[in-house]
Amino acid sequence: MDTLSYKTISANKATVQKEWVVVDATDQVLGRLSAKVAKLLRGKYKPNYTPHVDCGDNVIIINADKVILTGNKWTDRVYLNFTGYPGGQKKTSPAELIKKGEAKLFNRVVKGMLPKNKLGAQLLRNLYVYAGSEHPHAAQQPKTIDINSLK
Template identity: 40%
Template sequence: MAEILRNVQLHETARFRIIDAKGQVVGRLASQIATSLMGKDKPTWRPHVDCGDVVVVVNSRHVELTRNKWDQKTYKWHTGYMGGLKERKAKDEHSRDPTSVLRKAVLRMLPKTRLQKKWARKLRIFPDEQHEFSGKVDLVPLEMPPRNLRFNWRKHAVGELPEGHEPVNPEVYWRKRNLFLNHIARQEAQVAMMERRLKRLAAEEERLAAEEERRPTTE
């Protein structure tokens, strides 16, 4: 254990947590990891005591960013020389180091106190499924909470929840969903009625045209 965790002092309530980052959004994942590193999910949490857990993250190569953030988000730093301002896009940073984007997100969510370095040492990120803790310690899964969803009724016509999402207010969601589906049913009924009416009008016009053709012409 000493070879794996160097310069790390663990609290008596510390655990080894493991989480799979495949398909997870970086921001939500980083906030959950930061909470576990600080130990704020424990009843014994104290702001001046390092009572957090060791977090092992696997499959960091497959994390996701929403919308166009892979191209829009940039990381900037300065070399210290004149004109030494450098920047790199998130997708370039991720291709260069698959653990860097997630690590930066977690570290920037930690409070800037004397405990920040201790929390950072307890974060272990691996780009793939292989990690050095396998078979050496008891790993407790760290589950991500379900995502709250503010449903877009115009975008999702059926009103079904995506996988891994939950409504912010279930009672209001199901009431609005039923009203929305009833509205769609009324619209479909009106469209069907208009189609039948148009068919009757077309048939009536054809009948009148046929009678006009059969009517004898007077010279």
Template identity: 40%
Template sequence: MKSHSTTKKELKIGWHHIDADGKVLGRISTDIVEKLMGKDKVNFVGYINCGDKVVVTNAKKVVLTGAKEDKKIYRTHTGRVGSLKELTARQVRAKNAPRMIFTAVKGMLPKNRLRKVRLANLYIYGGEENPHQNQSNLKKDA
């Protein structure tokens, strides 16, 4: 008996819609990563991008537990001396709310060649409005 290995032709790529309103950042990020990688599918293989596309709305309303709103720090650095920038989660939410979810998801994905491809399948919007809302194949996830 031969074992079957999934090929790109057999994959069906779907769309998932996740509403981040009132949900904890870490919990919602693990759900997003599972769908981006395709771990929830029967025919998952690690060397092919078999994940679905994920649309996240209401990124401004995601919840951080404890005192992370003021204590969690997001750092960026251009590589030049003295260019380290540090922002708290509260400042990041005011300036660019989708960045919080993007950073959490990026940190949870495996550090390999498929990471960039999987992140390209993630669409994050700060509010309710998005260009994907009228798609018929968009599954609403809790």
């Protein structure tokens, strides 16, 4: 038996092959879409996934203004922020966040699904969110994927 062929391959910054991916958010549920985007950012769909390395793809979300939330979550869901001062707890809803910009809502949701460390902050910088169907990343030649085909 050739034992060299059974070695576990650990990716590092030099061996990682990052791609650019476009995801269409039209009529997608926010949480389900964000969970798949977080897995794409993390690199969990790749065979050489390594937990401590940024081996995920750069994800571009288009049509972010057409995302949906089921039930009354646009107004009933509450996101809490704390400024650090007494009485500094702020409440916001997804409807208020999407008025400020679609990127704020998606960053808030996807950030909660990434690791809470330096790697998670680095992975979140690979997410680009745009309200319309146009994006300025044509030079990177991103490929469009069907997010519904991923698990």
